[in-house]
Amino acid sequence: MAPILGCIADDFTGATDLANMLVRGGMRTVQLIGVPGAATEIPEADAIVVALKSRTNPAAEAVAQSRESLRWLKGAGCRQFFFKYCSTFDSTDDGNIGPVTDALMEDLGTGVTVACPAFPENGRTIFNGHLFVGTQLLSDSPMRNHPLTPMTDSNLVSVLQRQTKKQVKLLQFTTVDAGGEAISAALKVIESDGGGIAIVDAILDNHLESIGYGVRDLPLITGGSGVAIGLPENYRRQGLLADSSAADRLPSIEGKAAVLAGSCSVATLGQIERFREEHPALAVDALRLARGEDVVGEALDWAYGKSAEGPVLIYASQPAEKVREIQSELGRAEAGALIEDAMAGIARGLVDAGVRRLVVAGGETSGAVVSALGVKGLQIGAQIDPGVPATVSLGGEQIALALKSGNFGGQDFFAKALAEMP
Ligand SMILES: Nc1ncnc2c1ncn2[C@@H]1O[C@H](COP(=O)(O)OP(=O)(O)O)[C@@H](O)[C@H]1O
Ligand SMILES: O=C(O)[C@@H](O)C(=O)COP(=O)(O)O
DSSP states (O other): OOOSEEEEESSHHHHHHHHHHHHHTTOOEEEEESSOOTTOOOOSSSEEEEEOOOTTSOHHHHHHHHHHHHHHHHHTTOSEEEEEOOTTOOOBTTBSHHHHHHHHHHHHTOSEEEEEOOBGGGTEEEETTEEEETTEEGGGSGGGGOSSOOOOOOBHHHHHHTTOSSOEEEEOHHHHHTOHHHHHHHHHHHHHTTOEEEEEOBOSHHHHHHHHHHTTTOSEEEEOGGGGTTHHHHHHHTTOOOOOTTTTOOOOOOSEEEEEEOOOSHHHHHHHHHHHTTSOEEEOOHHHHHTTOOHHHHHHHHHHHHGGGSOEEEEOOOOHHHHHHHHHHHOHHHHHHHHHHHHHHHHHHHHHTTEEEEEEESHHHHHHHHHHTTOOEEEEEEEEETTEEEEEEESSSOOEEEEEOTTOSOTTHHHHHHHHOO
């Protein structure tokens, strides 16, 4: 049977996060890496998530890749489509959430969609259009210091309106709290009133379930993984999805293990500190990289030397003040790209030396690593922590991978992931 839901994610950890949510709902889900081509086989799955690395690309590139992915997903037979971006709405005033949403709406011939990054399980809630991270407004949270997409405005209606030509409207809490029928009625009113993109308030999972029901007839849904909670039940009700208890089964993978971190989020910095207490750890120095020193070769030699001591950690992550210093010397994008290339080279070297179990922290970092490993797709397994599943690569050498969004995971995430990966 053809897949039901076709998803386009703007980064790799975001893609696994969404896939995790769908698998939890009983949908067999496959993640494809990069824009699928004519020769890409349609996987046997209920949902396909195309993972792009487009979050910080120029908007025109992100739009082109998203459109091409949509074309492929339509060709694969998907009936509903999902554009996944970060639960902290990571973007700049130049894009890419607005331009990609506009293009997908146009290609699907729809005048209305929702934009809902809420993910209460990970502390992201939306009230009166304002995004909260835990108890803080987005603009007061550590996201204001993100190395690539600093978020300094919590009002999502304003943030999105700066990125799109469409009208951005607010679907308020009172409507959401009234349930799925009230939400679909409100969306119909928006549609007949000139259409647009509705930022949708949500505080609890039951709001996301109502939103899931309320968007059952929309061709396109946009948001974080949370808003996917209610979708599998729609498909079951429509007779499209069988009960599937084995949606998260993975093959087991033998081999050495390592952790790579390029995320500078507060959560990742804490996880690094914790892992360092019991495992060998090495910091990658961005300024030495920029001077052309063989930092990658040294890191690999160090890792080979430590391989008898169990899993090693190699990280570029630094606290915000240090990142600012490095960026003022190298440039924001340049520093990011330089470090991503280095982490990719280290991952390649580690896998060549027999590593088969890899935890990667950071969305952009995961994109760089997975691309360098030539991984074409990921089979999605059980959740390790909210938003992060275990996965196994598809095609070529099988590698167990846990791709962790910078902000996600408990303090012992790295050790927990290595213990729970297949
Ligand atoms: N020490 C550093 N200085 C500057 N930039 C860094 C440093 N360490 C990592 N980066 C860059 O910061 C970005 C982090 O983004 P990402 O990997 O998506 O993490 P997150 O998931 O926390 O957003 C990457 O481009 C990475 O290369
Ligand atoms: O929605 C989320 O928060 C994540 O799925 C996500 O997109 C992660 O992005 P990074 O923080 O850049 O890893």
